[in-house]
Amino acid sequence: MSLLRVENIDKTFVTTRALKNAAIIVEEGEIRGLVGENGSGKSTLVSIVSGIIRPDGGRMFKNETAYAPESVLDAGREKIGIVVQEMGTIDGLTVAANLFLGEERLFKRFGLLNTANMNRRSLEVLHRYGIVNIQPDADIGALTFEDRKLVEFAKALYIDPDLLIVDETTTALSHHGREILFSELKRLKKKKRSVIFISHDLGEVIEHCDSVTVMKDGETVDTVSTRGLNEHDLKELMVGRELQHTYYREDTEASYEEEVILRVENLTLNGAYYDVSFELHRGEILGIGGLTNCGMHLLGKTLFGLKPATSGSVEVSDGNKRITNYVDAIAGGIGYLPKNRDQEGLMLLSSIRENICLPSLSSIQKRGFISPSKERKLAQYGAEQLSIKMSSINQLCLYLSGGNKQKVALSKWLVKDSDILILDCPTRGIDVAVKASIYGLMQELKKEGKAVLVISEELQELIGVSDRIIVLKAGRVKKIFERRKDLTEEEIIHFMI
Amino acid sequence: MRGFKRIVPYIGLVLIIVLFSALTGGKLLSFRNLKLIFNQAVVLIIGCIGVTFVMAQGSLDLSQGSLLGISGAMAATFAAITPGLSLPLAILTGIAVGMINGTLLAFFKIPSFIVTLCVLFVLRGLTVIATHSGSIPLPFAMLSLDNFRIKASILVTVILAAYYAYTYTSLGKNMRAIGSGETSARYSGVPVERMKVLAYLISGLLCGLCGWLNVVRTGAADSKTGLLFELDILTALVLGGMPLTGGSSAKLQSAIIGGLMLALLSNGMVLVGIKAELQQAVKGVIFLLAVYLSFERESVVMIK
The missing domain is CATH 3.40.50.300 (P-loop containing nucleotide triphosphate hydrolases)
Structure with a gap:
C-alpha cells in the first residue's frame, strides 16, 4: 500500500505554470529523492503536499484515503512534516517556543504557559536527535543558520511523521549537521516511515535515497531506482536530452x-x-x-x-x-551583470525596453531629448540580437522566465557596446x-x-x-x-x- | 486589464462632473463657478506635478502643506520691501527645502515619509513665527497679478516643461527607473543620490511657486495657509492613477487629471452644501478608496 499518492496536480502563479499534471507515489519505508533544475516545481509540489499552498487541481491520497490539507497544521495532524528551504523558524521566540509552536496547549494550565516544563521537554527532544549544543531557552535569532535548521528538523521529527519532507536543507548544514540528518532519515526508514528528500547535490541523493523522481518544467518526468544510477545519467534525465x-x-x-x-x-x-x-x-x-x-x-x-x-x-x-x-x-x-538578477540586474516593474535602454540613454539623447523611436529601435535590436522571448518590448520584465530575464540584463550592456x-x-x-x-x-x-x-x-x-x-x-x-x-x-x- | 486601469481616472472625472452637475442643477459648470474651480486647480495641479517626480521614485513628499505656508510668508514679507522680490524668494524657499528633504533622504538614508513629515512640522512652526501667528497682507498693487491670463500661462508652461522633462529626458526616465528598482537602476548607471535630491528640488520649487500663487490670490500670508495641502496632493495623485510604489507606470497625466478631479470634488461639495468639517472626512474616505482600488498588491513585495 502506498503511503502517499499524488495525482494530476496543477498550480499556476499569476501567469507562470508551476506544476502541470505532477504525480508522485511514495511507498511506506521509502526514501525518495526529488531532483530537477531551478524552477522545475520541486518546492511547489512539496509545499502542496505539506499544506503550505493549495493546488489548482488534482488529487492526493494518504494511506489510500483522500487527503487535502488546508494548512501546515492539517498536514501535521496527518503526520506529514516538512523542513522548508528558506527560514522556517520565527525570530523573537525561544528555541522551545519555536519547537512547540501551535502545540502550546500541551504545557498550558489555567491559561498559563508552563515555560519550564516546555523547556524541559524541548531539551529531551533535541537530545533525542543528537542536537546537544542548543539551549531551549535561547532566542532563536541568536543561533546560526545551521542550528536554526536543526531546530526545524527536530520540530518536524518529534510529531513522529509518517512522511518527512526535507527541502534543500543540506547546503546549509555542516558535516556534523548532515550526519544527524542522514542518520535520522535511516532511522525513519527502519520504522517504515517515508521521506521525500530534495537536493541539488546529486551524489548525496543517489547515496541516501532508494529511488529518485525527476522534475522538469513543472512535470514529474520520471522515477528511477538509485541502484546502479550515476550522476551523469541523472543529469541527463533532468535536462531531458543527452548532455x-x-x-x-x-x-x-x-x-x-x-x-x-x-x-x-x-x-x-x-x-x-x-x-x-x-x-x-x-x-x-x-x-x-x-x-x-x-x-x-x-x-x-x-x-x-x-x-x-x-x-x-x-x-x-x-x-x-x-x-x-x-x-x-x-x-x-565596463558593463556588469550581477549575481542577484531580480534585485540587482533588472527593474522587474519596468518594461524590456526601459531595462535595455537605461544605460544607453546618454548616448541616444540629442541635446537632452530622447527620441522614443530611437529608444524603441535600440531595444528591438537588443532583444532580437539575443532572441528574447516576449510579446513585445513593452512587456514588463516581472513575468519573463529566468533565462529571458538574464538575456535582458545582458542585452543592456551589449547595446551599450x-x-x-x-x-x-x-x-x-x-x-x-x-x-x-x-x-x-x-x-x-x-x-x-x-x-x-x-x-x-x-x-x-x-x-x-x-x-x-x-x-x-x-x-x-x-x-x-x-x-x-x-x-x-x-x-x-x-x-x- | 492594464489598459482598463489606465482609463479609470478618466471615468472617475466624468462621473464626478455628471454627479455634481446633476446635484447642483448645472451650477457646477457655470462660468462663474468654472473660474473658482480653475483657481483651485492651478495650485493643486502644479503641486501635484512637483510631487510626481518624487513619487516616480517610490518616495513621498509630505512637506507641501507647510512649504506652501512658509513660501507664502516669505513672499509676503519680501513683497513689503520690493514686490519684485516676492516670486524669487518664494521659489528659493521651495528649492532650499527640497534640497534639505532630498539630502536627508539620499545621504542620511532616513525614509522619505519620516523626513518630509518632520520638515512639515518644522516649517509649520516657522510659518507661525514668520506670520506672527496672524497674517501678513500683500501690497495692494500686487493683487492685480491675480488674473486669469497670468495663471493660465504659468500653468501651461509648467505642464509642458514638466511633461517634456518627465517623458523625453534621462531625468524623468532615471527617476522612474529608481521607482522600478533602486538597486538595479544604480547598477545600470543611474546616479541615484543625485536624482533623489533633484526630485525633491523640483517638488520644492513648484511648491514655492504654488505658495506665491496662493498668496497673490488670497492677498495675504496666513499662519494656517496650506494646512493639509500635502494630503490634498496625495489624494489627487492617487485619484489620478499614480501608483504609490512609483516606477515605470507612474504617469505625469495623473497629476493633471487628479488635480482637476479633486478641485471639482471640493468645489462640488461646497456647492451641494456639505459642511467644511465633513468635507475633510469625505476626502479621507475617498483617499482610502482610491488607494484600495489602485494598489497593486502583487507587485508591492517586489519593491521596498
Whole structure:
C-alpha cells in the first residue's frame, strides 16, 4: 500500500505554470529523492503536499484515503512534516517556543504557559536527535543558520511523521549537521516511515535515497531506482536530452591580444579580498573561481565601482582612467551583470525596453531629448540580437522566465557596446539552451576583441570558457591557470580549499 | 486589464462632473463657478506635478502643506520691501527645502515619509513665527497679478516643461527607473543620490511657486495657509492613477487629471452644501478608496 499518492496536480502563479499534471507515489519505508533544475516545481509540489499552498487541481491520497490539507497544521495532524528551504523558524521566540509552536496547549494550565516544563521537554527532544549544543531557552535569532535548521528538523521529527519532507536543507548544514540528518532519515526508514528528500547535490541523493523522481518544467518526468544510477545519467534525465559538452569552447589553448584593457593593482577590501592584481586583455575571457565566500563576488562589485576598495587601484587602459564609482566604470566601457538578477540586474516593474535602454540613454539623447523611436529601435535590436522571448518590448520584465530575464540584463550592456563585461554567475538558475547561447555570446565578444571577466562557482563552466582562471581562496589569489586540454576540476579545487 | 486601469481616472472625472452637475442643477459648470474651480486647480495641479517626480521614485513628499505656508510668508514679507522680490524668494524657499528633504533622504538614508513629515512640522512652526501667528497682507498693487491670463500661462508652461522633462529626458526616465528598482537602476548607471535630491528640488520649487500663487490670490500670508495641502496632493495623485510604489507606470497625466478631479470634488461639495468639517472626512474616505482600488498588491513585495 502506498503511503502517499499524488495525482494530476496543477498550480499556476499569476501567469507562470508551476506544476502541470505532477504525480508522485511514495511507498511506506521509502526514501525518495526529488531532483530537477531551478524552477522545475520541486518546492511547489512539496509545499502542496505539506499544506503550505493549495493546488489548482488534482488529487492526493494518504494511506489510500483522500487527503487535502488546508494548512501546515492539517498536514501535521496527518503526520506529514516538512523542513522548508528558506527560514522556517520565527525570530523573537525561544528555541522551545519555536519547537512547540501551535502545540502550546500541551504545557498550558489555567491559561498559563508552563515555560519550564516546555523547556524541559524541548531539551529531551533535541537530545533525542543528537542536537546537544542548543539551549531551549535561547532566542532563536541568536543561533546560526545551521542550528536554526536543526531546530526545524527536530520540530518536524518529534510529531513522529509518517512522511518527512526535507527541502534543500543540506547546503546549509555542516558535516556534523548532515550526519544527524542522514542518520535520522535511516532511522525513519527502519520504522517504515517515508521521506521525500530534495537536493541539488546529486551524489548525496543517489547515496541516501532508494529511488529518485525527476522534475522538469513543472512535470514529474520520471522515477528511477538509485541502484546502479550515476550522476551523469541523472543529469541527463533532468535536462531531458543527452548532455552535450560542445556548448563550451572547442579550442583548448588560451588566446588573447597583447593589449591590456583593464589593470587591477594590489586591490584590497578588508574582510573580503586582499592584494589582488591582474591584467585583463582584449579578446580574453578571464575566469575567477573559488568558494562562494572567497571574496570574488565583492571583487566584481569593486571592479564596477560599486564597492570601494580599501586600497589598490582599478584602471581602464582607455585614457588610463581610475575607476572609483559606477558612473565612471560605465563611462570607461565596463558593463556588469550581477549575481542577484531580480534585485540587482533588472527593474522587474519596468518594461524590456526601459531595462535595455537605461544605460544607453546618454548616448541616444540629442541635446537632452530622447527620441522614443530611437529608444524603441535600440531595444528591438537588443532583444532580437539575443532572441528574447516576449510579446513585445513593452512587456514588463516581472513575468519573463529566468533565462529571458538574464538575456535582458545582458542585452543592456551589449547595446551599450561595452568593451569590458563583468559577468557574475551568468548562468545561475537558467536552463541549458540559454546557457549555451550565453557561452556562444561570450565567444563572439572575444572574437570582436572585447574582454569578458566571468566570476563563477561552477568550475566546469570556468574550465569550459576561460582563457585563464584566477583561483581565490579566502580573498587571496592562490593560483592562475592557463587554458589547457587536460585541466580538471580536481586540480582547481585543490587550490580553493 | 492594464489598459482598463489606465482609463479609470478618466471615468472617475466624468462621473464626478455628471454627479455634481446633476446635484447642483448645472451650477457646477457655470462660468462663474468654472473660474473658482480653475483657481483651485492651478495650485493643486502644479503641486501635484512637483510631487510626481518624487513619487516616480517610490518616495513621498509630505512637506507641501507647510512649504506652501512658509513660501507664502516669505513672499509676503519680501513683497513689503520690493514686490519684485516676492516670486524669487518664494521659489528659493521651495528649492532650499527640497534640497534639505532630498539630502536627508539620499545621504542620511532616513525614509522619505519620516523626513518630509518632520520638515512639515518644522516649517509649520516657522510659518507661525514668520506670520506672527496672524497674517501678513500683500501690497495692494500686487493683487492685480491675480488674473486669469497670468495663471493660465504659468500653468501651461509648467505642464509642458514638466511633461517634456518627465517623458523625453534621462531625468524623468532615471527617476522612474529608481521607482522600478533602486538597486538595479544604480547598477545600470543611474546616479541615484543625485536624482533623489533633484526630485525633491523640483517638488520644492513648484511648491514655492504654488505658495506665491496662493498668496497673490488670497492677498495675504496666513499662519494656517496650506494646512493639509500635502494630503490634498496625495489624494489627487492617487485619484489620478499614480501608483504609490512609483516606477515605470507612474504617469505625469495623473497629476493633471487628479488635480482637476479633486478641485471639482471640493468645489462640488461646497456647492451641494456639505459642511467644511465633513468635507475633510469625505476626502479621507475617498483617499482610502482610491488607494484600495489602485494598489497593486502583487507587485508591492517586489519593491521596498
